Amino acid sequence: MTAGFGGFVARARAAGRLVVQPRMGFSDTATMRAGLLATKRVPATTVGTLTLDSYTRVNDIAAADHALAEGIPLNGYPIVSYGPERTATVLDGIRDAGFPVQVRHGSARPQDIVRASLAAGLDATEGGPVSYCLPYSRMPLTDAVRNWSHTADILATAPNAHVETFGGCMLGQLCPPSMLVALSVLEGLFFVQHGLRSVSLSYAQQVDAEQDEEAVHALRRLAADLLPGVDWHVVVYTYMGLYPTTPHGAAALLESSARLAVRSGAARLIVKTAAEARRIPTIAENVDALTLAAEVAAATRWADDEPDAADTTVHTEARAIVTAVLGLAHTVAEALPAAFRLGYLDVPYCLHPDNAGRATSEIDPTGRLRWAATGSLPFRARPAAAGRGPTSAGLLAALSHTQRRFDGLPATAGAADRPVLGAQMTITTPGPTSTYLPPSPPEHLASPVTRAALRVQQQVLTAARSFLAGDGFIELLPPVIGPVTDPGVRGSKQLDVDYYGHRYKLMTSGILYKQASLLAFDKLFFIAPNVRAEPVETCNTRRHLAEFHQIDVEISGGTRADARRLAERLLVHVVRHVLRTAGDDLAALGRDPVVFAELLREPFDVLTHAEAVAALHDLQYPQSTDAEIEWEGEELLSHKARRPFFVTDYPKGSRGFYDRENPESPGTLRNFDLIVPGGYGELVSGSERESDYATIVTRMRETGENPAKYRWYLDMVRDGIPASAGFGMGLERLTRFLTGLDSVWQVNAYPKVPGLVAP
Amino acid sequence: MMMSSPSGEPVVISGTSSDSHTWNLVYLQLLVRELGHPVLNLGPCVPDDLLVAECARTGPRLVVISTVNGHGYADAVRVAPRLRARRELAGTRLVIGGKLGIHGAAAARRRDQLVAAGFDRVYEETELAAFADDLARLRVGVAS
Known part of the structure; x- marks a missing residue:
């Protein structure tokens, strides 16, 4: 069996022990030494790591020297600046046959790093001509290939040298597994063609456990075919993308990577720590992560020695890529630049100038990573989202998919709830006060985001209509103007039209006509356009449009419970239908279907207005006890929620005269709102209706309305209309919730944001 | 990445010379494009010379330095005076954002020194909303 790093790992693998390893690098030599010692003392099979700083990585040794001289801490161990003697003192008495140490760096020009490492007796390293060039450097790929060829030649002079490919990582996330497998194999073959006899092939954990296992099996199968007679093993990296921010989420992700390594037959695991999302982890945090990973690995059953021979998509695609690339030239070194050119x-x-950038990826509705566009890749994926580029919001959703899943958060929430992205990225999206507004109408209509959202909306309409018609509801076409309209609340204004010399109103809602229509049908609905000149301040709420649509439903003789139950069933039906029929559009928009899992488990929770106010007070939000819940408060509750919930029994002053007062609890209304989670806020507003003439007139007076204006309506009510209950469900808000888009204007073809003059 | 750019002088997005992070730059490119600006994304690990040359060549409406590796402060303090030394870039709006040092403290002092070095605005890692707002305003300025 091979000596050195590769032999150590092979012996551990033969003994059924997963080797666990940290990513650890400190600029202070004493700290670095303490870190190595602590790694060695972990009760597990460990190897040590010297991770280098980023000045050394880009060969800016002067900058590293300067920082050391000034006492400025570096983000890793500056091996070139320190030189072999200093490094030997760091390793003295720690590195031995039972504790190999690997140098990790990330350089596209690593000759000096490798020389400095070998001079200190460190013959294990990692990297690759592609994986340390494209994601991290501007160096032309041909130069990186030349540098790495030279580096491999230097390394091959050391008898037990070991190199790990970094090709299984490529940007850390959103690179489909087949490309990671292919690059890892190709880089491994590159090193073997330069005379190295011991290599490891990396694979970085992605978004789906089953797909990851398929990928490692595919990697092992290709390595077995292409690297005969070579000492090789597979090393798994715990997730390299945006890391969970909660301790439980971070631990669960680490545990899943340890299980992945063992189940798929990898031999080594490079761990991440609970601190990963925030800062460079401490030695103690690394020790904790190594200990946990080793414990989980020990409790997991190993894969068979032979890799799984199933022809998975990952395997088929990866083999097609490797075969096509190897067919381009005699050596991998020659083939790689040509393969990227083609x-x-x-x-x-990947932003590197030598990367074609025609292939794109996405997380599909089942949570797997797949190709969205295959560009010139030597295979055809099913056409997924051709022509739809990613949006910034969609990209963030995909990038934070795993983070949110493991933190137990909805996969995408309202932008204000977006996480502070960890050390990988450390940015947040615009908060609720952003003035992010619609572009010009042609640009908006031609945008792939708008088109995807409108396709989702079409499915919403199809689902709503078929559900309601199936339940015996008649669709009526709503009027657009009338002498009066819903007086509304919350400060929105009505717009007038001159109707043969009479001042008519554009409909703010169809409520008066819905009640009238009960004289014709017991169960009816509108898909109604409504116009409300909302206050200009609402242009930033992301959920107000001056012109919008409602699915407006009324049930003769219905109670509030009937209306609530119907709203719940309608929402669940629409969500199911959209998930079934518009999965590609949701995926293209970066909306993860996981967020709807809780919703699909009806019934929804019910809070009274008083309970919602108390909940807001608990959150230090100054909500008045006898008023409408304010936008911000509602959004706050929506952010805290995991699933939709009803708020019932609003105080009388807060809503229109048609919401029935509760006879058992005067001062509160028999009404409800439905709030959806993720910061999307109110989706439905409904109530049991008042149908008694005298009560309606009284309520009109109480709310400051002049009954004389409502003559046609009151004449009708006096002659008798059925008692009823009903609700309006905001169509654009529903579509926004389904698509996960930042603002409601993004789901309307001709958006009119309050206060903005738009066509 | 594919880029079909609106016309006009671009918003230049760039990492610093020692920062290899890409996702922040990819995200910013999409965001800036969505706000209606053409983008020239120089990518990660941009040497000072290249940044200065590309800015001088394109006359950007805004230069955005994004850095998250913890060396951003040192890199930025070095490159800003070099940009400002070019006559055609003396008045160009120059901003920086991200994770600017490896210790969270001392942010205010860092900010002052970055401004002194030539930056018009320093966005800490939690201030992307302010950045987007400023971009939206920049757009109005260009359109009118």
């Missing part, structure tokens, strides 16, 4: 190799989202 687009046989193409890494999604």
